[in-house]
Amino acid sequence: MLDAFLAGAHQVFAFDTLIYMLIGSVAGIVAAAIPGFTVTMAIILTLPLTFAMDPLQGVSVMLSVYVGGYTGGLISAALLGIPGTPSSVATTFDAYPMARGGEPGRALSLGVWSSFFGTIISTIILIVAAPPLALIAVKLGPWEYFSLIVFALTIVASLVGNSLMRGLIAGVIGLGLATVGPDPMMGRPRLTFDSDILMPGLPFLIVLIGIFAISQLMGEVEDDGKSETKGALIPDVIEFKTWAVMREVLMHPVNLIRSSLIGVFIGALPGAGGSIANLLAYDQAKRSSKTPEEFGKGTPDGVIASEAGNSATAGGGLIPMIALGIPGSAVDAILMAALMVHGISVGPRLIMDNADLAYGMFIAMIVASLMMLVVCVLSMRLFLRVTDIPKQFIVPTVMICCVIGAFALNNRVTDLYLLGAIGLVGYGLKSLDYPLAPLVLGVILGPIAETNLRRALMSEGDWTVFFTRPISAVLLAAALLSVIFSIRSVLKMRKKNRAVTDEQDGD
Amino acid sequence: MFRKIAVAAGLMAAAIAGPAQAQDYPTKPIEFIVPWGPGGGSDTQMRLVAQGLAEETGQAVPVINMPGVGGNVGLAEFAKRPADGYTISQIHEGLLISNGTGITDLNWDSFMPIALVTSSPQYLTLSKNDNFSTFEEMVAYAKDHPGAVRAGVTLAGVPHLHMAMIEDAFGIQFSYVGYEGTGQRIRALVGGNIDVAIGDVSSAGQFVENGDLIFAAVGMPERTAEEPDVRTFKELGQDLDLAVTRGVVLPKGTPQDVADALEAHLEKVMQNEDVRTKIKNVGSEPVFLGQDAYKAYLGKLSDTVNRLVGKLAG
Structure with a gap:
């Protein structure tokens, strides 16, 4: 084992590998920071380059893009209020208010450190417990997946903002939008009205970019002139307090570890990954907080939960891939392809047959997260310059990036019309004070819930199986508790409001 | 660039x-x-x-x-x-x-x-289960229990066609469960959530080597170089080309x-x-x-x- 470890380390610490990894790290961070550009895209672009590299070298470079990508999304989330990637939706809730509140340096530092610790924790779990965790993950059938999604849907209650009613409506709109297009099991068209635009359905990333980016950018345009911020949101002197923030993150150990564990768990389940993990981690942090009313206003706990949660899915996603050769996401599938091209079969015997490679990947994860940290800390000042640029330049630039990114996802022109239409819907909803996160959650979870429900009933035409399989039953019970808890806290909040302002109605 | x-x-x-x-x-x-x-x-x-x-x-x-x-x-x-x-x-x-x-x-x-x-080349792949461990046993079991064998396929996709060809040739009946892509099917097969599926060497080969899954037959005219012990459908009595x-x-x-x-x-x-x-x-x-x-x-x-x-x- 030590031999394999050293052999792996030897390859990762080669000078050229480290240089390529550094480039990969920067590329991942930048790609993720631009709304509309995704980590998957950055990794596809690196795939042909790795054909010419050694297997471990190629995978190390891809891992550094991957790890950088899970962090980069926080930059636009914090500074622009637009999630750079689907996995940084929850980061906008608190990092953006914090940045607007005059602490952009702190918001970024918090996110970067949380991402770093999240990746490290997930890598440790990956090293220590990959095979048993992968075996558990593989045993989960459609029943467990469906129950998990039911549980995940209940977190809408944490994301609703001012009004439970409007939050639920947004969630239902999201679930509805997800039904447009080919049905996930048979590919039969639904609600497409024979139009070419709707035939491929509403891709979730198009909805995400449309809903968040377009509405946010239009909001900025509308806002201009009214609030005298001169475009620059940040006071002249920016304090990063890198080390102080590191301590601050470590002062929230429970949140950090809980969020990372959620990230690892969700990451290990093939399907949704980072896009759910950040929201679940945020929800759990809010519920167990003593000051849940601070969430959404710029609390450090919110930033830590979201960023640790999404970064931990990086290690989590590798668990089924390294232990069993089963990809957890599109990114993992590309990583596997990069290995297979070199004649390495990825499967349950990878750790036995190619131990140096497996250990090398573990080392590469750690190195990649260190690189991400260094690159982010050094370049943060540069990123903050973004906020100095006057709005008339930044808004159109970001808009163009969104449109290019939306096109590059599937190379479909019709997606751009969808983007425009969804952007208008998002802007309308935002103007009417509807929360947008539940809508996105509905779009992500709807198809997964449908697929697994149908799959479960095809496997066993009996509904009671959902309650007799233990993990499924536990998840459904958790969902029920979650709903009860939410209703109670809403009622409590209402009572409180009534007591304070008797004449004002809660909602 | x-x-x-x-x-x-x-x-x-x-x-x-x-x-x-x-x-x-x-x-x-x-x-x-x-x-x-x-x-x-x-x-x-x-x-x-x-x-x-x-x-x-x-x-x-x-x-x-x-x-x-x-x-x-x-x-x-x-x-x-x-x-x-x-x-x-x-x-x-x-x-x-x-x-x-x-x-x-x-x-x-x-x-x-x-x-x-x-x-x-596509292989008919069996999960480890109590009812059958070879192609013949699977066919016999499926004949005695029509519809009891759960087959994972991409509905209205290539694996579905391949399974339908097997059903048609050997006079048996599966019940179908929809999955997207080979990776998902193999995962479900390893987890025991389905009983049979179409797999290939790159996604299932190592599970077979480990004894977690069984390659029952290969849909090629001749045995493949990677899995020389796996019989072709032709040897099993029906000339099926599953690729x-x-x-x-x-x-x-x-x-x-x-x-x-x-x-x-x-x-x-x-x-x-x-x-x-x-x-x-x-x-x-x-x-x-x-x-x-x-x-x-x-x-x-x-x-x-x-x-x-x-x-x-x-």
């Missing part, structure tokens, strides 16, 4: 040069529309072919992923592209099934099939001399040892069937699909 500049420069040069003559085809980059998402079998194999083609012709061959509706979105777009040989695409068995089940109006003869380039074959197509109406030039380039690519090894590494077989042989193959396949399509539409 460098590549993009190269592509842009190539496009500009082509614009200046005017319409290309077939004898020096290609004179500018060839866009390769892969109608599937990145990371899958089609994507990986076609990227290798594209790389070989770029080396062979000296022109860039950028791969454009255009996924959606089982490959039909990309192919619909491809069908509208100019038929000049500078946009190529790829089809496999899935197109014929989509056509048969009415999802798309396009069929293999809506395009000009140029060359079949890869063929992935996923991928070939390059041009839009209909492309000049015949351009088609011939592309065919000749692809033939050389498929003799390239580096390309061959890498395609084998990702679990497929490099092959080459030219225009006529490929058309004949697709025609025969089309008959099979049409015969079994009733089973797939449900």
Whole structure:
């Protein structure tokens, strides 16, 4: 084992590998920071380059893009209020208010450190417990997946903002939008009205970019002139307090570890990954907080939960891939392809047959997260310059990036019309004070819930199986508790409001 | 970046040069529309072919992923592209099934099939269970308990066709559970959530080696080099050809001399040892069937699909 470890380390610490990894790290961070550009895209672009590299070298470079990508999304989330990637939706809730509140340096530092610790924790779990965790993950059938999604849907209650009613409506709109297009099991068209635009359905990333980016950018345009911020949101002197923030993150150990564990768990389940993990981690942090009313206003706990949660899915996603050769996401599938091209079969015997490679990947994860940290800390000042640029330049630039990114996802022109239409819907909803996160959650979870429900009933035409399989039953019970808890806290909040302002109605 | 500049420069040069003559085809980059998402079998194999083609012709061959509706979105777009040989695409068995089940109006003869380039042998794979551990036991069990054997397939997809062919040939009946892609099916098979599935060496080989899964039969005319102990369906009494074959197509109406030039380039690519090894590494077989042989193959396949399509539409 030590031999394999050293052999792996030897390859990762080669000078050229480290240089390529550094480039990969920067590329991942930048790609993720631009709304509309995704980590998957950055990794596809690196795939042909790795054909010419050694297997471990190629995978190390891809891992550094991957790890950088899970962090980069926080930059636009914090500074622009637009999630750079689907996995940084929850980061906008608190990092953006914090940045607007005059602490952009702190918001970024918090996110970067949380991402770093999240990746490290997930890598440790990956090293220590990959095979048993992968075996558990593989045993989960459609029943467990469906129950998990039911549980995940209940977190809408944490994301609703001012009004439970409007939050639920947004969630239902999201679930509805997800039904447009080919049905996930048979590919039969639904609600497409024979139009070419709707035939491929509403891709979730198009909805995400449309809903968040377009509405946010239009909001900025509308806002201009009214609030005298001169475009620059940040006071002249920016304090990063890198080390102080590191301590601050470590002062929230429970949140950090809980969020990372959620990230690892969700990451290990093939399907949704980072896009759910950040929201679940945020929800759990809010519920167990003593000051849940601070969430959404710029609390450090919110930033830590979201960023640790999404970064931990990086290690989590590798668990089924390294232990069993089963990809957890599109990114993992590309990583596997990069290995297979070199004649390495990825499967349950990878750790036995190619131990140096497996250990090398573990080392590469750690190195990649260190690189991400260094690159982010050094370049943060540069990123903050973004906020100095006057709005008339930044808004159109970001808009163009969104449109290019939306096109590059599937190379479909019709997606751009969808983007425009969804952007208008998002802007309308935002103007009417509807929360947008539940809508996105509905779009992500709807198809997964449908697929697994149908799959479960095809496997066993009996509904009671959902309650007799233990993990499924536990998840459904958790969902029920979650709903009860939410209703109670809403009622409590209402009572409180009534007591304070008797004449004002809660909602 | 460098590549993009190269592509842009190539496009500009082509614009200046005017319409290309077939004898020096290609004179500018060839866009390769892969109608599937990145990371899958089609994507990986076609990227290798594209790389070989770029080396062979000296022109860039950028791969454009255009996924959606089982490959039909990309192919619909491809069908509208100019038929000049500078946009190529790829089809496999899935197109014929989509056509048969009415999802798309396009069929293999809506395009000009140029060359079949890869063929992935498919194995009937069994999970470890108490009821059967060989092909014969599975058939006997399925005959005694019709519908009790759960088969994981992509509904109305290639694995579904393959399973329907097995049902048809051996007179048995499965109950189908829908999964997306081989990875998902193999996971469900290892987890015991389904009983049988179509798998391949790259996704299931190591589980078989480990004893977690069983390869019961292979759908090739002869036993494969990777799994010499696995019997063919022919040996088991029925001649079934279960492979996923991928070939390059041009839009209909492309000049015949351009088609011939592309065919000749692809033939050389498929003799390239580096390309061959890498395609084998990702679990497929490099092959080459030219225009006529490929058309004949697709025609025969089309008959099979049409015969079994009733089973797939449900």
